[in-house]
Amino acid sequence: MEKRNEILALSFDFALRIIEYSEVLEEKRKYVIARQLLKSGTSIGANIREAQNVHSRKDFIAKCIIAAKEADETEYWLLLCQKSNNYPNPEELLTTVLILKKLLSKIIASSIKNNKS
Numbered sequence: 001m002e003k004r005n006e007i008l009a010l011s012f013d014f015a016l017r018i019i020e021y022s023e024v025l026e027e028k029r030k031y032v033i034a035r036q037l038l039k040s041g042t043s044i045g046a047n048i049r050e051a052q053n054v055h056s057r058k059d060f061i062a063k064c065i066i067a068a069k070e071a072d073e074t075e076y077w078l079l080l081c082q083k084s085n086n087y088p089n090p091e092e093l094l095t096t097v098l099i100l101k102k103l104l105s106k107i108i109a110s111s112i113k114n115n116k117s
Contacts, residue, residue, distance in 0.1 A: 007048055033081060
């Protein structure tokens with residue numbers, strides 16, 4: 001039985017929820033934020049998934065760093081939504097993106113440490 005990859009599963013689920021949230025923003029005519037959030041929020045999982053099929057640890061680290069940057073950008077857009085008037089509350093999404101950022105940070109630090117060994 002194949003072991004479940006938690007960060008892959010979490011980032012995929014997060015991307016689905018970002019799509020739903022972006023659709024709500026579009027319905028409320030918040031087009032610019034909706035598009036930015038859709039791009040960065042779905043890119044996290046795409047980069048994590050791509051990192052699973054790289055040719056070297058260096059490439060793996062690079063893809064994880066890109067995913068971490070996308071997570072940071074996503075947090076920014078979600079914080080804007082949280083602090084702005086007339087935007088739906090993204091509290092659950094913010095919680096999840098913080099978890100993703102912590103996991104990515106640990107993966108990157110561990111991979112860099114193991115790469116030096």
